[in-house]
Amino acid sequence: MRIAHKVAILATTAGVGLFPMAAPAFADESMTMSSEVAVTDPTPEVAAVASMQMTPRSASLVTKTWKFAFVSKATLDRTGVQPSLYRGKYYRPSLERVRQCIVRRESSGHYFSVSHSGTYRGAYQMSPALARGATWMMFPEFKKILGEKAAEVAMLRLRTTSMHKWTRFWQDAAFSTVYNWEHANSGASHWRATNRGC
Numbered sequence: 001m002r003i004a005h006k007v008a009i010l011a012t013t014a015g016v017g018l019f020p021m022a023a024p025a026f027a028d029e030s031m032t033m034s035s036e037v038a039v040t041d042p043t044p045e046v047a048a049v050a051s052m053q054m055t056p057r058s059a060s061l062v063t064k065t066w067k068f069a070f071v072s073k074a075t076l077d078r079t080g081v082q083p084s085l086y087r088g089k090y091y092r093p094s095l096e097r098v099r100q101c102i103v104r105r106e107s108s109g110h111y112f113s114v115s116h117s118g119t120y121r122g123a124y125q126m127s128p129a130l131a132r133g134a135t136w137m138m139f140p141e142f143k144k145i146l147g148e149k150a151a152e153v154a155m156l157r158l159r160t161t162s163m164h165k166w167t168r169f170w171q172d173a174a175f176s177t178v179y180n181w182e183h184a185n186s187g188a189s190h191w192r193a194t195n196r197g198c
Helices: 044-049 056-070 093-107 129-144 148-157 168-179
Strands: none
Touching: 056 129, 056 148, 056 168, 093 168, 129 148, 129 168
16 A cells, blocks of 8 residues: 555644545544654754744644645655545545546656646646646645644745645645635636546
């Protein structure tokens, strides 16, 4: 079983699981991470966001969320068509087959993909403008999860990085947010050339 299926993380904001889960919701609203996922902190950002005027419990929640999204083995695995690592507000299980079909057609599951023209990037082949727009769209959800300051740091980091360098989690999150922004399939027109027949 691939590591993405083994990760057991639960975000309790608004009672919505943000990540793939291998365990039910916990009554104490804690988060758990599988011991099989080893993470490293390539920059001081992880410690910095965790210390932004938070209680020890919320600091732990932010740290674990940040690590999963930016540096976990699952999110750094950017090859292959796999289940979405993002399971938040805009994720629709009923559209998972469509999402995987779009990834397969757009990039063959290569999250580091860049189009021949250099215009479209990542697993979902988004333009730089759409990728930047997605960060503004994602901000309200992650503000509730990470807190305002940490969410601003995360979105700025994404906004100043070409999308084909984003981790799997953030690319999956951006796609679902754009694709289902107003309602399921409301953003499908961005992929009208590749979602036919999916």
